[in-house]
Amino acid sequence: MKDQMPPGGHTVDASVNARAWNHIAAQDEADPAVSTPGEVPRTIEWTCWPGRGPGAEWIGDLSRTRVAELGCGTGEHTAYAAENGARLAVGVDVADQRIAQARARFGHLPAIDFKVGDAAEILDEPRLDVCFSIYGALWYAEPTRLIPVIHNRLRPGGILAFSVNAPRDGELPGRRVDNLTLTGGARLPVIHYSYGADAWRRLLAECGFADTQVLPIEGPDGSPYRTLVIRTRRGAD
Template structure:
């Protein structure tokens, strides 16, 4: 199975974003795996007219919110099913969506971006040795690159395997992800030319689940 098939399978399993959040808003930005928790779009320093790229945009809920802030929202996802779901969910949001591998898109695009972000997306599932220089090349000077994902399991760093269940009668689909501690991410970003890099774990909200969210931010 290709990565495209794996992420198409994931798309069908992943539920749609809620019609409204706890505050009654129809669009919102969420970095974490928990609803109504953590920081929002302010991490990206968005201003009206900003050119913003989401790597691994999924069903594009975060991107649709940035459109309401006046940004020009561009999304890339390797999954055709995810792109089709995004187009169906946000028909009036003027999202520019591309079904493409993230590094291929960055290499082929001639656009410059004020912000590039990834929420449990391509920044987690792409070799940083390939992705980070490609992002830096497309980011305007002083622009923001930010991404979130689960923190690493202690002692399990670098390329790891993630499993996507296909069916009870078939083996799970396998995709690669890259896990590092916060200080390691800072070092990788600085090696590839980023500045003011920060990386921290946002604690989980009160409740039985204790795994927080790794949030990384840097400037080009």
């Protein structure tokens, strides 16, 4: 359902979403893959359907770059950046248990750092070259609050790349409250922000981004979901 921003809504969003993802993390604890050193992926998957959409080339050569992933989960794509030449790879997530898992899996890598918190509040690395998010903070945080923070942290010409679900047919855009279903059947609310391609272009342009590209990626046959894979650049100062 579509919802209106409540008083103190930014804090509410982060708290609600952190609770949900911490429960998912606890559910996954039995899987050693989330609590022991992990295998770094060979590319970046921007959708939940492997092989659909672009790969790591979407953000280019990461050699000697300063990179941040917002909504990093268990850290595999932050690890990809660290393993592929980034001089700094920062992963940020609101869920402290997810960050604990990310550290257990990839904290041994050089040039990697994981942080717990709301990206709009704790992203403080100056002059990032690349900021990216895969169904992460750009999906779960209010974009008119987060995008200006990202703009201020990127160097001129720096890349912002992210993937989000597009609104389904008949859905209204904006703030939405849905549910995650745990293995035992319990349902937990999650808050996300759903916009179409034109709305994302407008939001990014209003915050000083340019050269925005939007790739709509269709799901498998019969899937009601469509992912938007987006890349844009900070304009010159």
